[in-house]
Amino acid sequence: MANALLLENVHPLAEGILSDAGVEVKCVSGAMDPAELARSLDGVQILGIRSKTEVTQEVLEAAPDLLAVGAFCIGTNQIDLATAAEEGTAVFNAPYSNTRSVVELAVANIIALARRLTDRNAALHAGIWDKSASGSHEIRGRKLGIVGYGNIGSQLSVIAEMLGMQVYYYDTEEKLALGNAKRCSSLNELLDEVEAVTLHVDGRAGNAGIFGAEQFARMRPRSLFLNLSRGFVVDYDALHDALVSGHVAGAAVDVFPNEPKNRGDAFASPLVGLPNTILTPHVGGSTEEAQEDIGRFVAGKLRDYALHGTTTLSVNLPTLAPGDVAHAQRVAHLHHNTPGVLAHLNQILAEHDINIDAQVLATRGSLGYVVTDTNSVVSDDVLADLGKLPETVRLRVID
Numbered sequence: 001m002a003n004a005l006l007l008e009n010v011h012p013l014a015e016g017i018l019s020d021a022g023v024e025v026k027c028v029s030g031a032m033d034p035a036e037l038a039r040s041l042d043g044v045q046i047l048g049i050r051s052k053t054e055v056t057q058e059v060l061e062a063a064p065d066l067l068a069v070g071a072f073c074i075g076t077n078q079i080d081l082a083t084a085a086e087e088g089t090a091v092f093n094a095p096y097s098n099t100r101s102v103v104e105l106a107v108a109n110i111i112a113l114a115r116r117l118t119d120r121n122a123a124l125h126a127g128i129w130d131k132s133a134s135g136s137h138e139i140r141g142r143k144l145g146i147v148g149y150g151n152i153g154s155q156l157s158v159i160a161e162m163l164g165m166q167v168y169y170y171d172t173e174e175k176l177a178l179g180n181a182k183r184c185s186s187l188n189e190l191l192d193e194v195e196a197v198t199l200h201v202d203g204r205a206g207n208a209g210i211f212g213a214e215q216f217a218r219m220r221p222r223s224l225f226l227n228l229s230r231g232f233v234v235d236y237d238a239l240h241d242a243l244v245s246g247h248v249a250g251a252a253v254d255v256f257p258n259e260p261k262n263r264g265d266a267f268a269s270p271l272v273g274l275p276n277t278i279l280t281p282h283v284g285g286s287t288e289e290a291q292e293d294i295g296r297f298v299a300g301k302l303r304d305y306a307l308h309g310t311t312t313l314s315v316n317l318p319t320l321a322p323g324d325v326a327h328a329q330r331v332a333h334l335h336h337n338t339p340g341v342l343a344h345l346n347q348i349l350a351e352h353d354i355n356i357d358a359q360v361l362a363t364r365g366s367l368g369y370v371v372t373d374t375n376s377v378v379s380d381d382v383l384a385d386l387g388k389l390p391e392t393v394r395l396r397v398i399d
């Protein structure tokens with residue numbers, strides 16, 4: 001039976017999913033520092049963390065039993081992915097679980113800005129009855145420009161259209177236009193056309209400062225601006241100026257270049273106190289539904305890897321989804337990706353008179369992963385010979 005250690009209050013669904021699969025689960029509410037973590041991983045095959053636990057090279061090298069790490073969040077910066085791959089430890093995360101939450105916040109922001117709910121809300125809290133239609137608009141028929149048409153941008157496209165908006169998008173990659181969305185061939189083409197711009201680009205280094213004074217000036221007068229992607233992609237001093245001059249009629253910002261680390265920490269930004277400006281503390285993806293989905297998704301990946309050798313959507317290993325063939329034994333072999341490994345592996349099986357029912361191979365960079373289903377029991381002798389292959393990183397038999 002495998003043992004799992006789940007840290008940082010991962011969603012209770014995860015414990016249930018792993019226990020139902022026969023895994024012995026221990027839950028710890030807080031994070032662990034690397035030294036404590038290394039001590040705690042003796043005999044642990046599955047580790048679950050969120051963003052506060054660092055899984056360093058030292059931790060991974062001190063944990064030979066560790067099969068898989070589940071990051072119950074979106075990012076995996078806290079894990080040394082390269083060392084994990086070298087050690088044959090699979091890493092999984094939840095890349096899609098909070099995309100809907102971000103989309104819903106973007107929609108809420110667009111409507112709130114178009115109706116100037118910020119100002120109306122502030123006035124009434126200050127005891128002023130400011131009933132007026134001036135500057136308030138429906139979003140129906142308005143042109144929305146989505147920059148970055150990935151998981152989030154494309155979902156937003158569908159929902160914005162359902163609300164009657166005309167969607168334009170710009171992506172550096174060729175992306176299929178959903179519904180009636182129109183593809184723009186440049187950012188400027190999009191900026192010339194739309195009345196609200198929302199950024200959903202990824203965090204690649206080249207995206208630093210892609211939206212600054214020049215782009216705000218290019219936006220149509222009295223447009224709306226949203227950034228729920230990454231803080232460093234926007235020059236917020238330039239946004240400040242555009243909001244103060246009134247060229248940009250309202251903005252919603254969820255992400256900042258230097259975000260405070262802990263809840264309750266002080267926050268400063270040139271955008272604080274500006275009219276019709278919604279500031280949120282990076283909560284685009286933070287909903288209870290997203291947390292639940294993350295718990296279900298990552299625990300499912302860990303279970304499928306432990307039980308079946310499936311690496312679909314692993315962030316560091318070759319991805320394979322071996323089918324459900326009735327077999328006596330499944331041999332999962334992770335190896336250095338050099339010519340001839342598969343031939344050598346099959347030669348050893350043939351020499352031991354082992355027949356192969358099914359076999360699948362995938363490679364990723366310097367690693368190869370082959371899963372072999374046999375119709376006879378793979379003895380310790382066979383395993384010893386397979387283990388002697390110099391390219392072997394990790395060898396596992398799954399009954």
Ligand SMILES: NC(=O)c1ccc[n+]([C@@H]2O[C@H](COP(=O)([O-])OP(=O)(O)OC[C@H]3O[C@@H](n4cnc5c(N)ncnc54)[C@H](O)[C@@H]3O)[C@@H](O)[C@H]2O)c1
Binds near residue numbers: 229
């Ligand atoms: N606010 C939050 O809480 C929150 C939550 C989840 C994700 N995010 C962020 O939202 C962003 C989008 O996430 P996703 O899952 O849709 O990512 P994704 O990788 O699926 O999509 C990003 C898209 O942007 C495109 N792109 C990259 N650079 C571009 C550029 N300069 N111009 C135009 N297009 C460009 C890419 O080709 C890709 O299609 C990411 O930065 C992610 O970190 C924020």
